[in-house]
Structure formats: C-alpha cells, structure tokens
Amino acid sequence: MKEAQTIRQLLPLLKPYPWVIPLIIILGLLSSLSEGLGISLFIPFLQSLEQTTSQSVSSNLLLNFLNQLFIYVPSNHRLLIIPLCIFGSVLLKNCLSYSNAILFSWLYSHISYRLRSSVFKQLLNVSYGFLDSHQSGKLLNTLATETWRACDALSVLVDLIISACTVFVFVMLLLLVSWQLTLLVAVALILISFSIQQVSRQAKQLGKQAVQANDHLANRMLEGFYGMRLIRAFGQESYEQKRFDQASAQVRNTSMKLDQLYATIEPLSEVLSAALLLCILVIALLQDRATLPTLLTFIFILYRLQPKVKQLDSARVNLNALIPSVEDVMSFLDCSDKPYIRSGRTSFKGLKQAIYFESVSFRYNPLDKPALRNVSIQIPRAKTTALVGSSGAGKSTLINLICRFYDITEGEIYVDDCPLRQLHLADWRSRIAIVSQDIHIFNTTVRENITYGRLEATEDEIIAAARQAHAQEFISNLPQGYDTQVGDQGIRLSGGQRQRIALARAILRNPEILILDEATNALDSVSEHLIQKAINTFSQDRTVIAIAHRLSTIEQADQIVVIEEGRVVEQGSLQHLLKLNGMFAKLYHLQYRSVLT
C-alpha cells in the first residue's frame, strides 16, 4: 500500500514526540466509542417508547447489554434518563474530539517548525557541490511550499487515523447489532473503496506534476527577481511575462485537475452509499429479521459511518497527492546521499608560517575537467599574495578551497603542519574575512549589515570599522544614519558604498586572513581610491590573498601566483616575474600597463 509507504516516511518526523500518535489514537477510539454508545442508546430509548423492554430478551449481545444498563431504572423514568445519557455521550465525544484537535494543532505546529528548521539547516550545511547541481528555484520550492505540503500530509495522516478509529468502532457496533447486514455493508464498502482507489492513483500522478510545476514556477520567480535589471535593459518584459505565464498556467492546470479530482470523491461516495443504504433497508424489511428499533439504530449508525468513510477515502486520496511532496522534502533531508564538508577536531590557534598547497587537484564534478591541476604553492603569513590569471583560470577555485567551500580531490592543503581538513571548520572560517566583488548586502539596516562581521560588536567598534572603511561619512549623511534601511541587495546604495559597507563588515571581523576578490567593474575613482586606501591600512600584518585586478595590488604584493588553465605557471615577486619575461610579463604589459597609459 502506497499509504503505508508514506506513513513510514512520515514516521521520522514524529520521532521526537513518540507519545502523541498513540494518544491521538486512544482519544480517537474513546471519542468514537462515546459517539457509538450515544447512538446505540437509541435502541433502549425507542424500545421504551414501545414499552417492550422488560419482556425483550434478545440473542443479540448489544441489545442485551443496553437493556441491562437500564434494568433498574423504572420504565417511566427511562424517557428522561436515556436522553440524558445520550446527551452525556455527545458531550463526552465532543470534549474528546476537541482535546484531539488541540493536541494535533500542537503537534502540527511543532513538527512544521522542526521540518522548516531542518530543511534550512540542510541548506546551510550541505556542500556547495550539491547546491551547484540543483536549481535554486527547486530548493526554494522545497523550503517554501513542499515543506508545508509535507506537514499537510501529516495532518491528513491524523485525519486518516481518527477516521479509521471511528470506522473501526462503528463497524464493531454494526456487527453487534446485526452481523448479516454488516457483511452486506462490508462487501458494498469494498466496492466503493475500489472505485475511490482509482481516483487515488490519479491523485498521486497529479501530485507529482504539481511539485514539478511549482518548482518550475519558483525558478521563474527567482529569475525574474534577480534578472530584473537585465530583463528591463534588454526590453524582454513580454518574453519573460510569457515564460512566467506558461509556468503559472502549468500550476493552474495541475491544481485545477487535483481540485476537480477531490471534488469527485464526495458525490461518488454519496451516490454509492445512498444506493447501499436503500438496499439494506429493503433487504432487512423483506426478511423481517430485525426489529424496527434495531433496524433504525443500524441505519443510524450506518448513516453516521458514511461521513467517516468519506473522510477516510478523502484522506487516502489526499495522502496520495501529498506523497510527492513528502518524498521531495524527505529526500532533501536525507543525509546519506549528499556531500558535506566535515569539520576537523583540531582547534586553530593562528597561522604561524604559511598555508601550503601540495600537489592539489580539484574538479567540481567527477566528469568535469579539473579546475586546478597539481597546484603546489605557499601562502606566507602576514604577506600579500596576488593571484593573477585569465578568466576561468582557477583563481576563485583556489579561494574556494582555502575557505573549504569545497574539499580537494587530490593532494593536500596544510595550515602550517596541520592538514586543513583536520582543522575545526568554524574555528578556521572565523579567522577569515572575504571582501568579494559580488557583495551580498542584506535587506536591513546599515548597522546590521556591518555587524554581520561580528554579531557581538559594540557600537563603538561598529563606528570604528566604518571609519576605517571610509564609510562613516556617507553613513552619517544617510537619512537615518546607521539605522537606514538599505533595500533589497542594498539597492538604495551606490556600488562604492556597498563595497565600503562590505569592507567595514570584514574589518569588524578582525580576520587573520583577508581574502580580496577585487571588483573587475570600474568604480568611480574617488570610491576606488578610498577603498584601496582602507584596504592598504587594514592589510598590514595580515595574510592577504587577493584575486588581483588592480595594478596597485599587484605592485604591492609580496608574491604573485600566475594561474592558467588550473596550473600554476609562474610564481614570485613582481621583479622576478618581469625578469622571467613569460606569461605574467606579457599580461602585465598588455593588461596592466595599458591601464596606466
């Protein structure tokens, strides 16, 4: 049964609360029992109307039990006592159902919270390699939509359990009232259930299509957000609108089909059930085996059973439609098939001599060509190392490996004499700050953006960092100073201002190793001058690794590493490399000198 498979997948979610589902089942059973008892009490009540109770000794266990209940109640009091008992059981049933609903809402909110948190944690921990190979829209859809749908599956599961409890109790009652009629009902119910099964199969198919359509739509939304400038600049609004509408139409069509499918369940179930009820009534009356009160009670129980069976069927169909969402979230949370960057145990006390690359090779994917090949370099402490090379040479890859965003495929990186992989990851990264060209500015205040470098920094430290990054002046001219909201991606700031905020963030972190990925796009000369000045002061006595695009960085570097097609082709000081008259000298004269002339 597919439902059983889904339930098994949902079980890990329930693990932290092992007592809740048994409690829900017990409450569900008790509530069904009290409802069943309330309905059954109509038999002695109707019999007392006929005033036949005292003489009736039936072979029916249930009837005898109910008669025994009121044997000591004088018949003229029964008309009052029995309705009171019926009311009592209705009251009890509703109290138990209410408790179950409250318990479930508690469980639902706790589990959905845990699930969202686990999905986000997975997103933060899984290796970049995994993220690279998945579309961000798909990941966003998993986090934003499928997580909710997976929680809905849990809610449907609980509906299923409660309905199953009620159906179980009511079927037991029916058996006690008349097993022959119950058998007839059972055969008919199986037939009804079989027709619902067909609907259920279709629902699962549609559920899969719905997940795909949602993934696709989320992708289009993301592309729309991030590509907004490009779309407008290239006048592609109508093209993008068309692509978005197509993705949106797919979502509309699948969700409409799913809704239509859900809508068929109720009428289908009701028509088949009505036919069933009428058949039973006719058969029972023709056979004249049941007394009228018993028959009425049987039909009344059956009547109350109908919505429960319908609920059970809807729950099964819904559960099937939600299986793809559960699978999507569970497979994302499954740690066994994903790469992770594991932290080492050695704590990092500070760089003493150098970072050594020893015959390091790396490829992003096993089938890709290597991004770094057999790289052996030394990055000495408290010196500036400039990485130079043409686009796609492997400079950023080298930085990625130093930050351990990826793990090397061959060779070893040593921090002094300790392999990088053995260092405590958070320790190591806490000593690094990156000022990169693709700065991320959070949509919050200037202060929060700077404080991201060190969350516990004091106001004075924040201002000092901003001053050092030459950002204090423009920040104090902003409408609310440090409390100014900078907009999405810092849209309300200029490129140079964003860079200075990013620099202030790095300065506040007070890193031992500073990684600079210099902007290739030209900033205005004032901004560039200010940023360069700030970086120069800040770089003193720090280990700086710079992907160098500016002549000044190259000229101030203690060593230059030239990378081409993943290999280190030249290495040494500026003078040494110029004397070699090789690749760097060519690049230097062509690219950098031309900047001066």
Ligand SMILES: Nc1ncnc2c1ncn2[C@@H]1O[C@H](COP(=O)(O)OP(=O)(O)OP(=O)(O)O)[C@@H](O)[C@H]1O
């Ligand atoms: N996430 C990735 N997945 C797969 N391949 C990648 C990834 N990032 C980079 N590459 C590939 O690795 C090689 C080196 O790229 P890298 O980004 O290190 O170059 P780079 O020297 O920093 O270039 P640029 O100066 O243009 O930024 C390129 O062939 C690139 O296509």
